[in-house]
Amino acid sequence: MKNRFKFRHAFLIFMVACIVSSINGSHSARALGAAPRYFAITNARIFTGSGAVISSGTVVVAKGLILAVGENVAIPPEAWVIDGKGLTVYPGLIDAGTDLGLPKEEPAESATAGRGRRRAVPSGEIAKGPEDRPGTTPWRVAADEFKTDDKRIETWRNGGFTTALTMPDGGIFPGQATVVDLAGDRQGDYIVKAVATLPISFRPVGNFWAFPDSLMGSIAYIRQVFDDSNWYEQAEPIYAANSTKFERLPYDRTEQLISRELHDKETILLPANNSVQILRALRLADEWKINAVIYGGQQGYVVADAIAAKKTPVLVNLKWPERAKDADPEADQTLRELRFRDRAPSSPAALAKSGVKFAFYSGGLSGPKDILKNARKAIAAGLSPDAALRAFTADSAEILGVSDRMGSIAPGKIANLVVTDGDIFGEKTKVKHVFVDGRWFEIHEEPAAEKPGDHKTDEPPGSPKDMTGGEGVGR
Amino acid sequence: MSRVISLKSPSFQLIAFCLALSLAFPLWSQPAATVYAIKGAKVYTLAGPAIENGTVVIRDGKIAAVGANIEIPPDAQVIDAAGLEVYPGMFDPVTQIGLNEVGAVSATVDARELGEFNPELIAATAVNPASAHIPVTRASGITEVLAVPGIGGFDSEGGGVITGQASAFNLAGWTMEEMQINRQVAMVINWPSIETRSFDFSTFSFKEKPYAEAKKEYDKSVNELSDWIVRARHYAQAKEKGSPDLFLRDLKLEALVPAVEGKLPVLVVADQARDIRNAVDFCAKQNLKMILASGSESWKVKDLLKEKKIPVILGPTERLPEKQDTPYDKPMTQPAELNAAGIPFAFSSFGTSFSRRLSQYAGTAVGYGLPHDEALKAVMLNAAQIFGLADQLGTLEPGKLANIIVTNGDPLEIQTQVRYLFIKGQLTSTDNRHRDLYEQYRKRPAPTR
Numbered sequence: 001m002k003n004r005f006k007f008r009h010a011f012l013i014f015m016v017a018c019i020v021s022s023i024n025g026s027h028s029a030r031a032l033g034a035a036p037r038y039f040a041i042t043n044a045r046i047f048t049g050s051g052a053v054i055s056s057g058t059v060v061v062a063k064g065l066i067l068a069v070g071e072n073v074a075i076p077p078e079a080w081v082i083d084g085k086g087l088t089v090y091p092g093l094i095d096a097g098t099d100l101g102l103p104k105e106e107p108a109e110s111a112t113a114g115r116g117r118r119r120a121v122p123s124g125e126i127a128k129g130p131e132d133r134p135g136t137t138p139w140r141v142a143a144d145e146f147k148t149d150d151k152r153i154e155t156w157r158n159g160g161f162t163t164a165l166t167m168p169d170g171g172i173f174p175g176q177a178t179v180v181d182l183a184g185d186r187q188g189d190y191i192v193k194a195v196a197t198l199p200i201s202f203r204p205v206g207n208f209w210a211f212p213d214s215l216m217g218s219i220a221y222i223r224q225v226f227d228d229s230n231w232y233e234q235a236e237p238i239y240a241a242n243s244t245k246f247e248r249l250p251y252d253r254t255e256q257l258i259s260r261e262l263h264d265k266e267t268i269l270l271p272a273n274n275s276v277q278i279l280r281a282l283r284l285a286d287e288w289k290i291n292a293v294i295y296g297g298q299q300g301y302v303v304a305d306a307i308a309a310k311k312t313p314v315l316v317n318l319k320w321p322e323r324a325k326d327a328d329p330e331a332d333q334t335l336r337e338l339r340f341r342d343r344a345p346s347s348p349a350a351l352a353k354s355g356v357k358f359a360f361y362s363g364g365l366s367g368p369k370d371i372l373k374n375a376r377k378a379i380a381a382g383l384s385p386d387a388a389l390r391a392f393t394a395d396s397a398e399i400l401g402v403s404d405r406m407g408s409i410a411p412g413k414i415a416n417l418v419v420t421d422g423d424i425f426g427e428k429t430k431v432k433h434v435f436v437d438g439r440w441f442e443i444h445e446e447p448a449a450e451k452p453g454d455h456k457t458d459e460p461p462g463s464p465k466d467m468t469g470g471e472g473v474g475r
Numbered sequence: 476m477s478r479v480i481s482l483k484s485p486s487f488q489l490i491a492f493c494l495a496l497s498l499a500f501p502l503w504s505q506p507a508a509t510v511y512a513i514k515g516a517k518v519y520t521l522a523g524p525a526i527e528n529g530t531v532v533i534r535d536g537k538i539a540a541v542g543a544n545i546e547i548p549p550d551a552q553v554i555d556a557a558g559l560e561v562y563p564g565m566f567d568p569v570t571q572i573g574l575n576e577v578g579a580v581s582a583t584v585d586a587r588e589l590g591e592f593n594p595e596l597i598a599a600t601a602v603n604p605a606s607a608h609i610p611v612t613r614a615s616g617i618t619e620v621l622a623v624p625g626i627g628g629f630d631s632e633g634g635g636v637i638t639g640q641a642s643a644f645n646l647a648g649w650t651m652e653e654m655q656i657n658r659q660v661a662m663v664i665n666w667p668s669i670e671t672r673s674f675d676f677s678t679f680s681f682k683e684k685p686y687a688e689a690k691k692e693y694d695k696s697v698n699e700l701s702d703w704i705v706r707a708r709h710y711a712q713a714k715e716k717g718s719p720d721l722f723l724r725d726l727k728l729e730a731l732v733p734a735v736e737g738k739l740p741v742l743v744v745a746d747q748a749r750d751i752r753n754a755v756d757f758c759a760k761q762n763l764k765m766i767l768a769s770g771s772e773s774w775k776v777k778d779l780l781k782e783k784k785i786p787v788i789l790g791p792t793e794r795l796p797e798k799q800d801t802p803y804d805k806p807m808t809q810p811a812e813l814n815a816a817g818i819p820f821a822f823s824s825f826g827t828s829f830s831r832r833l834s835q836y837a838g839t840a841v842g843y844g845l846p847h848d849e850a851l852k853a854v855m856l857n858a859a860q861i862f863g864l865a866d867q868l869g870t871l872e873p874g875k876l877a878n879i880i881v882t883n884g885d886p887l888e889i890q891t892q893v894r895y896l897f898i899k900g901q902l903t904s905t906d907n908r909h910r911d912l913y914e915q916y917r918k919r920p921a922p923t924r
Contacts (some may be wrong), residue, residue: 336800
């Protein structure tokens with residue numbers, strides 16, 4: 001009876017999974033009783049990301065982590081063996097700047113920051129000065145707002161991305177960005193590092209009616225917030241020790257949070273795409289004494305040496321500038337625009353040459369196909385494929401502060417892997433398997449769009465993989 | 476025909492006397508003479524080679540004689556212009572003089588009407604003869620201008636598609652009836668542009684819209700314009716054939732009739748090459764007699780302008796190029812290019828307070844390759860020819876209106892001064908607000924230390 005129930009339950013899940021997978025074209029294993037938690041990919045070429053390439057070796061995955069990697073590795077008896085002949089294993093790719101899982105519309109600003117000298121002004125209200133904390137919600141954490149039903153999560157994963165930095169948007173201090181793995185049963189499973197980094201925007205939020213309504217206004221405002229936070233850090237312990245002598249400190253949520261950020265030397269993301277913006281960001285990072293990471297970086301080809309001199313890491317936006325699709329066909333394209341469009345993809349090569357640590361992010365690209373296509377442009381412009389891979393893996397993990405757990409294939413690292421049938425940057429290369437936290441996803445090609453009605457898959461009928469389906473291996 | 480005060484009538488002499496008193500111009504301390512002889516000057520007639528030691532005789536507002544050995548009539552007031560040069564007065568063909576006094580004070584601006592299609596408007600009805608810009612402008616040697624409604628310029632405002640009719644008038648007189656040369660010189664069309672970039676006042680920033688959307692708006696404007704032309708044609712036909720029904724008079728359509736019949740030129744404002752091409756195609760299809768105004772990218776469509784015989788009224792040469800990658804000197808070299816291509820053109824200020832700079836605009840073009848004699852024509856003669864006023868203006872020939880300047884040198888040279896100014900044969904004051912202010916502040920006491 002009990003068994004029967006269990007079977008029915010599993011069967012239901014299986015059916016649902018089949019439907020889901022038939023919609024999205026991705027098959028993978030699902031908890032069918034004792035679903036595998038141990039895997040071994042054998043006879044595969046392995047880019048470990050932390051040593052020489054293993055031309056034919058084995059990666060063993062056990063309970064979400066990498067157990068072993070090498071040429072002669074013992075395969076645990078319980079492991080589900082995947083023959084990796086002709087396949088290449090890479091560390092899972094990291095997209096270092098997305099809004100995956102975050103609702104598009106701005107969340108209603110309900111939080112108030114006390115009734116003190118300063119208060120947070122909900123967007124839409126008129127801020128008269130920095131004391132009104134316009135566009136400032138650093139207490140928001142992307143992890144808290146992360147929605148697992150974002151269709152793009154699967155799109156990214158099927159393209160080989162196992163991890164992403166997801167950033168809240170809206171305002172000058174929109175909130176904390178979170179490192180997420182792109183699979184899980186529940187929201188909590190996705191979160192790798194909830195408070196990973198603090199993105200800042202220089203975009204004025206005043207909309208002509210309120211403070212700040214100019215670039216100089218928003219920069220002055222950010223400076224004020226850092227000053228206030230530094231003041232708070234000093235004042236708070238003094239008050240705590242002398243609460244009978246001094247007037248009580250007004251409560252300010254922003255100061256509390258930012259002062260902790262500054263104290264802990266958390267990374268702060270500064271926006272800077274062109275050379276002027278980059279130089280300005282470097283100067284501001286010095287002035288504000290923050291642990292800055294630049295995001296944008298597309299004109300790095302002009303100022304790579306200046307960035308290298310400051311040892312500031314860069315998140316490079318792979319959405320290379322291009323002509324708007326709905327642009328006036330006869331409108332003149334200025335030499336400046338054409339030059340920028342032509343040279344932007346050479347920025348990663350220039351950064352690599354100068355010794356700048358950088359990672360790639362999709363910055364609004366529609367999916368992994370475009371991300372890898374644009375990475376190929378960077379390679380065509382002189383970036384070595386190895387460096388490009390690092391910008392998606394090890395270097396990215398390091399900049400995001402998760403290199404202890406991901407970015408390479410080594411024992412003890414999170415089992416985030418992408419298995420392809422060729423070079424990851426090859427145009428024809430297909431992703432065959434993806435492991436996220438040891439969850440196995442077998443990737444099937446989507447039906448060719450140009451031949452609607454032809455739904456044949458590559459998989460020979462009756463293969464064991466047809467029997468499995470669903471979104472991932474349970475724990 | 477409007478009422479004209481006879482030059483010999485007592486009323487004219489009274490007016491002239493009052494004018495003389497009010498302006499306190501030394502030569503006008505007696506009632507003005509109606510016959511003048513300018514002698515001993517180098518005379519640039521623009522109708523032939525310059526005449527050394529020539530004489531120009533002016534009688535009753537017109538040029539009576541020009542030449543080297545002209546007998547000076549006994550009743551003439553003689554002006555000894557030895558060492559000076561005589562030219563036809565300059566003609567600024569696109570201005571808002573008299574329509575726009577102080578751009579920032581809306582009560583003094585009467586340059587456009589609401590609505591997109593206003594062919595029945597005639598600029599002359601709105602020109603203020605007492606505008607302070609008139610004496611300032613004529614002191615620089617400009618003797619006649621067109622007032623053009625609805626054209627946006629350097630210091631003026633624009634708007635609408637058919638904005639009204641331009642009027643030609645002399646820069647001296649008490650009333651428009653006295654000043655006007657021709658009330659209806661051209662129908663003015665602001666050619667619609669396909670503009671993907673627009674300014675959004677709610678965010679105070681530029682917004683981009685999709686090309687398809689901008690194109691749709693453009694098509695709508697052009698279709699509307701097309702409808703107006705077609706309706707005017709039907710109107711003309713119905714009127715000519717005399718419909719048995721009671722004919723409903725439509726002033727807008729009636730005003731358009733001369734334009735659609737090709738009797739009145741259309742002055743089409745367009746700058747971008749695409750807009751110029753579209754406008755030329757449109758006018759060719761609709762059989763309109765087109766004059767291109769502004770035309771900052773005329774250099775890109777020289778062949779088309781040449782083929783379709785479209786004259787161009789060029790805007791100021793002293794401006795920045797339109798686009799980032801346009802050569803920096805294109806506004807200055809373009810006149811020479813058009814001249815070499817055989818396209819008739821005239822310079823214009825497209826302004827009000829800066830109309831006085833007209834000669835500088837031409838002078839700059841000379842510095843960038845335009846032959847000097849062509850530059851003179853482009854500020855004195857060509858506009859008159861383009862607008863069909865060359866029977867009255869543009870050269871120093873007997874029978875033409877005596878709009879004449881006597882200078883101490885090349886009028887295209889910035890330091891040159893106008894010594895004598897004749898408008899409609901009257902010696903006219905060069906006093907103006909600029910000179911008043913100069914005198915006023917020149918007299919201020921030196922600071923004591």
